[in-house]
Amino acid sequence: MNHLKPLGNFRPSKSVIVMFVILFIIGIMAFAMNKTTPENIGTSVPVVIKKDSVASVKAFTAVYKVLMSPRCMNCHPSGDIPLQGDDSHLHTMFPKRGIEGKGVLAMKCANCHQTENTPGLHTPPGNPNWHLPPANMKMVFEGKTPRQLAKQLMNPKQNGHKDLKKLIEHADDGLVLAGWNMGEGRTLPPMSHAAFKKAWITWLTTGAYAPKK
Amino acid sequence: MINLNVNQKVYQVDADPNMPLLWVIRDLIGLTGTKYGCGVAQCGACVVHLNGEAIRSCVTKVSRAAGQQITTIEGLSAQNDHPLQLAWNEENVPQCGYCHSGQIMSAAVLLREKANPTDQDIDDAMSGNICRCGTYLRIRKAIHLAADLQKKEGGAI
Numbered sequence: 004m005n006h007l008k009p010l011g012n013f014r015p016s017k018s019v020i021v022m023f024v025i026l027f028i029i030g031i032m033a034f035a036m037n038k039t040t041p042e043n044i045g046t047s048v049p050v051v052i053k054k055d056s057v058a059s060v061k062a063f064t065a066v067y068k069v070l071m072s073p074r075c076m077n078c079h080p081s082g083d084i085p086l087q088g089d090d091s092h093l094h095t096m097f098p099k100r101g102i103e104g105k106g107v108l109a110m111k112c113a114n115c116h117q118t119e120n121t122p123g124l125h126t127p128p129g130n131p132n133w134h135l136p137p138a139n140m141k142m143v144f145e146g147k148t149p150r151q152l153a154k155q156l157m158n159p160k161q162n163g164h165k166d167l168k169k170l171i172e173h174a175d176d177g178l179v180l181a182g183w184n185m186g187e188g189r190t191l192p193p194m195s196h197a198a199f200k201k202a203w204i205t206w207l208t209t210g211a212y213a214p215k216k
Numbered sequence: 217m218i219n220l221n222v223n224q225k226v227y228q229v230d231a232d233p234n235m236p237l238l239w240v241i242r243d244l245i246g247l248t249g250t251k252y253g254c255g256v257a258q259c260g261a262c263v264v265h266l267n268g269e270a271i272r273s274c275v276t277k278v279s280r281a282a283g284q285q286i287t288t289i290e291g292l293s294a295q296n297d298h299p300l301q302l303a304w305n306e307e308n309v310p311q312c313g314y315c316h317s318g319q320i321m322s323a324a325v326l327l328r329e330k331a332n333p334t335d336q337d338i339d340d341a342m343s344g345n346i347c348r349c350g351t352y353l354r355i356r357k358a359i360h361l362a363a364d365l366q367k368k369e370g371g372a373i
Contacts, residue, residue, distance in 0.1 A: 095258065097340075107341065108329050108330060108337065108340060109322035109325040109341040110341055110344050113271075114263075114269060114271045114272060115271075115272050115275060115344075117277065118280070121256070126257070
């Protein structure tokens, strides 16, 4: 096997070293210049990231109020049983999350939750994709401080593997929108969906800063 | 007209698409084994199978069931000899009996998905079926017995 040479014999040429140094400098410059970075989020107009910690934290204050409202938080519980009602009590009947977030055994979400709201006061709200976050990524809102929730939302390992583009798109997700159409007897989130979406995108595009607490 | 497949029999019903499936099953088709309890998916008395899932027929519009496979308590077995029905008899589970069609239909889904359920599995699967007579312990016992019967039969439910 004498055709194999030990690594110790490898000596990069001068041109390779120069190329490496140039690439390294370019990389450093890219990091330094990220104050205004165009991000193509798949829409017709690229989103510009303009870092502004004050505006970002202020926007998140509004976002937090919505996410912690019963219409959002009730399906992001700290346990494996969803919450219910304006007082966020444990869901009667105690349905469990299940692996996919769609219930277990004879207690699947869609057994009661139809593709649309059931008419009548306090009847089951509906959506074609009714579910909790899955068991392997519970995306808990309940009990989270603004700082904890902001950091969680920006962590792809905790937010459903969402990058900036997907986070922005998520404002118009069908189940998110359903929070503003939950049937009779349920208080709406504390602002309109349009106002929420504006705050959400503002928070994300100003650097997604987490509040101090 | 809406085409429904109930207990492997095709029915054509003249119903508003928004009519609850429970109404259609009971009042138009005449299968009254499935019961009306609360009307808002809270009690489980109206559970039937829609493509094998234990849905609440009181809040399910008949349009959702069109062309799908529906099974009611009357169609669970040919001779009322489903392991759950045998076990229910053996353990004298019902008191007033009103909720038990729904109880058995939910339990059938449980046993299909978990042939040898633990007490916790039973609680998880059956917590949406309310019994005003409080027969829960007998229900649990009967489900265990049905699981044993099913094993002896060597067949899935």
